[in-house]
Amino acid sequence: MKKTIFVVAAILLGAFVIGATDSVQLFGDPGKAPMDDYFIANALQHRSSENVVTSIVFDYRGFDTIGEAAVLFTALCAITAFFREGRKRP
Amino acid sequence: MRPLSIVVRTGCDLFAWFLVIFGSTIIIHGDVTPGGGFQGGAIVATFLSLLLVAYGGKKLLAWANIGIFNGMLVFGLLVFFLLGFMGFPHSFFFNFLAVPHEIAQATGHGVIPPSGTIALMDIAVGLEVAGGLSLIVLSMFKGVRLFREEHFEEESGHDR
Numbered sequence: 001m002k003k004t005i006f007v008v009a010a011i012l013l014g015a016f017v018i019g020a021t022d023s024v025q026l027f028g029d030p031g032k033a034p035m036d037d038y039f040i041a042n043a044l045q046h047r048s049s050e051n052v053v054t055s056i057v058f059d060y061r062g063f064d065t066i067g068e069a070a071v072l073f074t075a076l077c078a079i080t081a082f083f084r085e086g087r088k089r090p
Numbered sequence: 091m092r093p094l095s096i097v098v099r100t101g102c103d104l105f106a107w108f109l110v111i112f113g114s115t116i117i118i119h120g121d122v123t124p125g126g127g128f129q130g131g132a133i134v135a136t137f138l139s140l141l142l143v144a145y146g147g148k149k150l151l152a153w154a155n156i157g158i159f160n161g162m163l164v165f166g167l168l169v170f171f172l173l174g175f176m177g178f179p180h181s182f183f184f185n186f187l188a189v190p191h192e193i194a195q196a197t198g199h200g201v202i203p204p205s206g207t208i209a210l211m212d213i214a215v216g217l218e219v220a221g222g223l224s225l226i227v228l229s230m231f232k233g234v235r236l237f238r239e240e241h242f243e244e245e246s247g248h249d250r
Contacts (some may be wrong), residue, residue, distance in 0.1 A: 047207035048191040049121040057126065060212045062174055063184030065211075068128070069167060069218060076163070076222050083233025 093146035093229070102144035109137045117216030127212045131219025138224045147231055154228060155222030159221040173207045175227040190202065 025031050039056060049055035057065055093099065111185030116123075117130030142150050177184030189197075194204035203209040 005210060027200050036098060045191050047185055047188045047196045047205055049188075049208045051121055051123060051126070052210065053124075054121050055205065057206055058208045058215075059183065059185050059188075062211075065215070066171075066174065069092065069215065072219060072222050073163075074228055077225050078228050079233075083229050085232070 093149040094144055101141055106137055108139055110134055117213055120212035120248035121203060121209045122208050127215030128166050128219050131216040132223060134220035135223030142227065142231060156228060159224045162217045162221030163225060166214045166221065170211055175213055
């Protein structure tokens with residue numbers, strides 16, 4: 001039963017992925033970039049941040065920055081756990 | 091880690107706090123000049139590495155207070171998340187403090203920069219990165235020290 005569900009789900013996922021490749025831009029074809037134009041045209045006017053990169057990092061794509069903060073925090077937790085002071089060897 | 095010679099230590103005395111000032115400038119001006127929280131925080135964290143290299147581990151561990159860096163890390167993270175959540179009636183990470191550029195130019199500056207939460211998040215992330223990287227340096231040095239023998243030699247510089 002589990003295997004059947006797994007196979008059906010895998011086939012469905014594969015079908016969705018293959019179907020989604022239709023709408024992917026071709027390599028070497030930049031095509032339209034509405035997001036870029038929107039940021040360049042409006043970032044200064046709307047957010048009055050003269051550094052457009054910062055306005056993207058901390059405002060338009062704040063989720064990305066949360067991920068980066070989580071990466072740093074996870075690395076710190078791992079390092080602290082790995083190098084913690086344990087019991088002395090007898 | 092043994093302290094280095096007096097030349098290096100004097101150079102460290104000269105430049106260490108300037109590193110902190112330089113990093114703070116990059117953090118605070120993150121919304122108007124290149125740079126930002128991550129970059130400035132990394133520069134501030136080099137302060138501790140420079141002290142560790144120049145003065146040796148014994149002096150640094152006696153001097154550095156882990157609670158301060160822990161507090162910086164936690165405070166920065168909490169402020170960052172809180173500012174993200176405070177835009178919630180509109181959306182997550184909505185910049186509710188931003189003043190449009192024309193109005194900001196006409197009325198002049200207030201206490202908070204016209205870019206609103208962008209500048210505040212810059213400072214929060216800068217604190218978080220500076221505290222986190224300093225903690226990583228400290229805890230890794232402490233951990234490396236554990237693998238040595240119990241009996242430490244007394245640390246002495248090359249010039250003594």
